[in-house]
Amino acid sequence: MNKYNIMLLCASPRRKGTSAMLLERVRNLTGGDVVFLPQKDSLEEFAMTMKQAETIVISGPCYINTYPARLIELLETASRSGGFSGQKLYGIINGGMPYIHTHRHGLTTLQLFAEQNHLSWQGGFVLGGGAMLDGKPLENHMSRKKVVPAFNQFIRHIAEGSSSLDSLYEQAQTPPGRFVTRIFSKFLTSMVLKNLKKHGHDPNAPNWYLRQQG
Numbered sequence: 001m002n003k004y005n006i007m008l009l010c011a012s013p014r015r016k017g018t019s020a021m022l023l024e025r026v027r028n029l030t031g032g033d034v035v036f037l038p039q040k041d042s043l044e045e046f047a048m049t050m051k052q053a054e055t056i057v058i059s060g061p062c063y064i065n066t067y068p069a070r071l072i073e074l075l076e077t078a079s080r081s082g083g084f085s086g087q088k089l090y091g092i093i094n095g096g097m098p099y100i101h102t103h104r105h106g107l108t109t110l111q112l113f114a115e116q117n118h119l120s121w122q123g124g125f126v127l128g129g130g131a132m133l134d135g136k137p138l139e140n141h142m143s144r145k146k147v148v149p150a151f152n153q154f155i156r157h158i159a160e161g162s163s164s165l166d167s168l169y170e171q172a173q174t175p176p177g178r179f180v181t182r183i184f185s186k187f188l189t190s191m192v193l194k195n196l197k198k199h200g201h202d203p204n205a206p207n208w209y210l211r212q213q214g
């Protein structure tokens, strides 16, 4: 693949995070440069550069069950100005939670964007447990035995320009069972309580919005 025809777009503000690490793995096979989504200023010019690529790979974190708002803003800007013509679009989304269903909405957003703007949706990869990696290699993932070959296969699809099925990442990750989920949720709740107290808040105080109404 001509390296100048691929755009590797990182939608995380963290330049050394998991989204960037995954894109770097893609870049090792496809070539091209990783570009970071500007976090300030207008996105008009940036949206124009997307149209010059033949293949676009977007990798970003899951923020409240989908991609960060700044990426949605880019998609809206690019959609308004139009001008896409068959560019191949792939998506990668990674989230902190060790699940797939809580992050998948990001890929659905990309698919809708592609369908409404004359791009060709080629599929994506959802990675749960991305926060634990925190930019470290995928070989450190808790499901590394299945996740690494699956992601490598996903990269080969990008390099070959073929589409990737959801089953590729679905079969590579098994969500934790009920018992582990319960322990995990208790742990996360205790972390939230600890942080609230650390910053001088009372965890048992009524909700801020309810206080305003009263």
Ligand SMILES: Cc1cc2nc3c(=O)[nH]c(=O)nc-3n(C[C@H](O)[C@H](O)[C@H](O)COP(=O)(O)O)c2cc1C
Pocket: 012, 013, 014, 016, 017, 018, 019, 020, 060, 061, 062, 063, 064, 065, 066, 094, 095, 096, 097, 098, 102, 129, 130, 131, 132, 134, 135
């Ligand atoms: C504002 C914010 C919202 C987040 N929302 C979620 C979420 O809804 N679900 C989840 O699993 N992880 C969530 N996370 C965790 C990130 O998805 C996770 O840390 C991810 O690995 C960050 O990717 P990065 O290293 O590429 O920035 C959130 C993180 C932040 C900062």
